[in-house]
Amino acid sequence: MHWADVMAERLSRRGDKHVIASGITPSGVFHIGHLREILTADMITRACHARGLDAEFIFIVDSADPLRKVYDFLDPEYERYIGHQLGTIPAPDENGKPGDGSITYAAHFLNPFMEALKQIGVEPRIIDNLDSYRQGEFADSARIACENVAEVREIIESKSGRELPEGWYPYNPLDSQGCLDGVTVTGYEWPHVHWTDSHGESGSADLRKGEGKLPWRLDWPARWHSLGVTFEPFGKDHGASGGSYSTGRPLVQLFGSEPPEPLVYEWILLRGVGAMSASGGITVGPLVALELVPPEILRFLIARNKPNKHIEFDTGSALVELTEEYRNLLSNIQEMEAEVDSDSSKRASTALITKKASLLYSQVKEGEEVNYESRKISFRHLAMLAQIRSEDEDVWASLERGGLIESAAEAGGELEDRLRRMRIWLASEHFPEPFRLRVQSEITDGAGEFLVAEEHLEYLKMLEPLIRGCEWKSKTINDAVCDTARREEIGLEVREAFKLLYWVFLDQNFGPRLAPLFHELGAELVLVQLEKAIDHLTI
RNA sequence: GGGCCUGUAGCUUAGUCAGGUAGAGCAUCCGGCUUUUAACCGGACGGCCGCGGGUUCGAACCCCGUCAGGCCCGCCA
Numbered sequence: 001m002h003w004a005d006v007m008a009e010r011l012s013r014r015g016d017k018h019v020i021a022s023g024i025t026p027s028g029v030f031h032i033g034h035l036r037e038i039l040t041a042d043m044i045t046r047a048c049h050a051r052g053l054d055a056e057f058i059f060i061v062d063s064a065d066p067l068r069k070v071y072d073f074l075d076p077e078y079e080r081y082i083g084h085q086l087g088t089i090p091a092p093d094e095n096g097k098p099g100d101g102s103i104t105y106a107a108h109f110l111n112p113f114m115e116a117l118k119q120i121g122v123e124p125r126i127i128d129n130l131d132s133y134r135q136g137e138f139a140d141s142a143r144i145a146c147e148n149v150a151e152v153r154e155i156i157e158s159k160s161g162r163e164l165p166e167g168w169y170p171y172n173p174l175d176s177q178g179c180l181d182g183v184t185v186t187g188y189e190w191p192h193v194h195w196t197d198s199h200g201e202s203g204s205a206d207l208r209k210g211e212g213k214l215p216w217r218l219d220w221p222a223r224w225h226s227l228g229v230t231f232e233p234f235g236k237d238h239g240a241s242g243g244s245y246s247t248g249r250p251l252v253q254l255f256g257s258e259p260p261e262p263l264v265y266e267w268i269l270l271r272g273v274g275a276m277s278a279s280g281g282i283t284v285g286p287l288v289a290l291e292l293v294p295p296e297i298l299r300f301l302i303a304r305n306k307p308n309k310h311i312e313f314d315t316g317s318a319l320v321e322l323t324e325e326y327r328n329l330l331s332n333i334q335e336m337e338a339e340v341d342s343d344s345s346k347r348a349s350t351a352l353i354t355k356k357a358s359l360l361y362s363q364v365k366e367g368e369e370v371n372y373e374s375r376k377i378s379f380r381h382l383a384m385l386a387q388i389r390s391e392d393e394d395v396w397a398s399l400e401r402g403g404l405i406e407s408a409a410e411a412g413g414e415l416e417d418r419l420r421r422m423r424i425w426l427a428s429e430h431f432p433e434p435f436r437l438r439v440q441s442e443i444t445d446g447a448g449e450f451l452v453a454e455e456h457l458e459y460l461k462m463l464e465p466l467i468r469g470c471e472w473k474s475k476t477i478n479d480a481v482c483d484t485a486r487r488e489e490i491g492l493e494v495r496e497a498f499k500l501l502y503w504v505f506l507d508q509n510f511g512p513r514l515a516p517l518f519h520e521l522g523a524e525l526v527l528v529q530l531e532k533a534i535d536h537l538t539i
Numbered sequence: 540g541g542g543c544c545u546g547u548a549g550c551u552u553a554g555u556c557a558g559g560u561a562g563a564g565c566a567u568c569c570g571g572c573u574u575u576u577a578a579c580c581g582g583a584c585g586g587c588c589g590c591g592g593g594u595u596c597g598a599a600c601c602c603c604g605u606c607a608g609g610c611c612c613g614c615c616a
Contacts, residue, residue, distance in 0.1 A: 001556095006556075022616090023616090024616065025614075025615080025616090027614095027615075028615090030616095031616090033615095033616050034616055035616090036616065037616045038616090040616095062614085065614070066614090068614075068615090159612095160612060161540085161541070161612070162612075162613085215614080216614040217614085219614085220614090233616090234616075235611095235615085235616040236543070236544070236610060236611065236616090237610080237611060237612090237614090237615070237616075238611085238614090238616085239542095239543065239544090239611075240541090240542055240543055240610080240611035240612050241541065241542035241543070241611085241612070242541070242542070242611080242612040243542090243543090243611065243612055244612095244614075246542095246612090264543075264544080265616075266544070266545085266609090266610085267609095267610080267616070268616085269609095308543095308544060308545080309544090309545075309552090310544085310545080310609075310610090312551090321551080321564095321565075324564090324565085325551095325564070325565090328564070328565095329564095332564095350553085350554070351553055351554070351562075351563080354553080354554095355553090378576095378578080380576090380577070380578080381576060381577095381578070384576070384577075384578095385576080398576080399576095404576090434577095435577090478574060479574075481574080482574040483574090485574095486574095494573075494574065494575085495573070495575075498573095498574090498575065502577095508577080510575080510577050511575090511576095511577065512575090512576060512577070512578095513574095513575070513576055514574095514575085515574085516576090
């Protein structure tokens with residue numbers, strides 16, 4: 001069974017109504033790792049729906065979290081906002097300096113991510129944590145915490161094995177400047193927490209009005225309590241024994257609710273770099289990846305990997321492999337289905353069911369049939385066409401000739417979208433070099449090693465005038481290349497001729513159809529390079 | 540110190556929760572196709588399932604131990 005279905009099954013034993021939560025702090029640029037959090041929750045929500053459960057997916061934005069430090073991408077001016085809540089401070093401008101405040105720090109980083117989520121088919125109910133505080137959603141939990149300080153302290157200290165500092169209090173009031181740091185709680189009397197701050201000011205925070213917040217280890221269970229969360233996936237940082245999930249369990253019970261079902265997921269690692277970090281600036285944004293491949297590929301990245309496996313990712317070869325695997329699965333799944341039936345092993349049928357589910361959960365629209373349209377056209381093929389054909393029409397024509405599509409009309413929609421993204425990928429730094437056609441303007445060492453035989457020179461000498469004189473069409477170019485090789489006085493195998501030309505033009509002994517490539521390169525460029533090859537052999 | 544996750548073919552891995560002959564993709568090699576879509580089709584090669592014990596008629600799977608890698612217990616998904 002697919003991991004999302006396994007989880008949904010477990011949830012169905014718990015009840016029929018579920019609130020599936022997911023939360024992220026918008027402290028910096030969102031990255032692919034955050035996508036795992038969201039998509040894990042999204043897919044399990046869908047799996048719940050598939051088995052008739054009433055499940056709602058909510059995405060909690062931690063806008064109430066304070067700025068911890070001045071990250072590398074921020075100007076030192078942000079020093080004065082440390083300890084201030086992300087939903088109350090200004091977004092950085094393009095230089096990392098605090099902006100004019102027309103958009104908050106939290107919204108600045110959240111908005112592009114929301115756009116990516118929309119494209120990727122995830123539309124959760126958004127809950128702004130700062131708003132929740134201001135609307136008093138946490139008042140109940142905060143009151144219980146403040147009335148049971150010793151017990152809360154005991155739970156956290158015993159579970160985490162960590163000693164809390166002397167003045168620790170289960171509620172952090174905002175100080176006179178709106179900062180959460182350096183505030184000392186001096187007393188509590190519902191609904192107020194009294195405090196003094198580092199500026200010598202003192203005051204009272206109303207628990208019902210968001211004049212402060214719960215520290216993380218209480219904030220989390222308080223959300224579970226107020227929203228009735230029954231399931232939440234979280235990164236392994238929270239999952240360790242003594243981590244915030246294990247202290248959250250008894251705390252949410254203290255608030256009067258049952259803890260949600262957990263699911264710990266592993267990190268996505270940037271190949272050759274390590275873990276991604278929003279605050280450390282090592283990221284691949286979901287929007288960047290979305291520019292390069294269709295959204296179902298990114299969903300597939302999450303769907304095909306079990307949550308407890310780490311994922312190695314990059315925007316080059318890893319994306320290519322993923323794209324190819326998706327396509328291969330599309331073209332094989334129906335065949336596999338036909339083969340796997342009653343007489344198959346349990347193993348084979350389990351594998352099939354899991355793979356089908358991976359495809360299903362990769363579809364952008366929930367419940368939509370798997371789209372098989374693009375299965376015949378591989379990444380390699382499309383990448384090659386996109387490189388030698390600058391006009392989309394020519395790409396469609398080529399696909400049509402190859403029998404990969406019925407007609408150019410079929411190219412609309414998804415294929416057109418794929419090609420568009422492929423062109424962006426090609427133009428970017430992310431495109432993997434081995435797939436890039438490297439059209440040569442000199443005779444490379446590799447080509448030089450190949451170009452040794454007398455026939456090679458004869459062939460090129462005879463080809464050159466034909467190329468020069470022929471009508472610049474793929475057909476005539478191709479005829480010139482092949483007919484020349486076949487002439488008796490040359491006696492070169494056609495295959496050998498192609499190899500020769502691939503070496504001269506691409507520095508490798510194979511390549512895409514040569515004639516369209518020449519056509520695309522233009523007569524002038526082709527002739528210059530041919531002459532260089534002739535010169536090389538003549539010396 | 541405490542805990543979590545991972546370890547299966549050269550690489551990526553499925554199968555572990557419900558024990559029943561170890562599967563796939565990529566790569567490699569061979570063959571087919573040959574006015575060649577680095578395509579496509581067919582085949583081969585390749586695994587003491589980290590290691591040691593135990594339970595069982597039977598273990599990649601369950602139990603105990605052990606080694607290795609990654610990570611957490613400081614609010615980085």
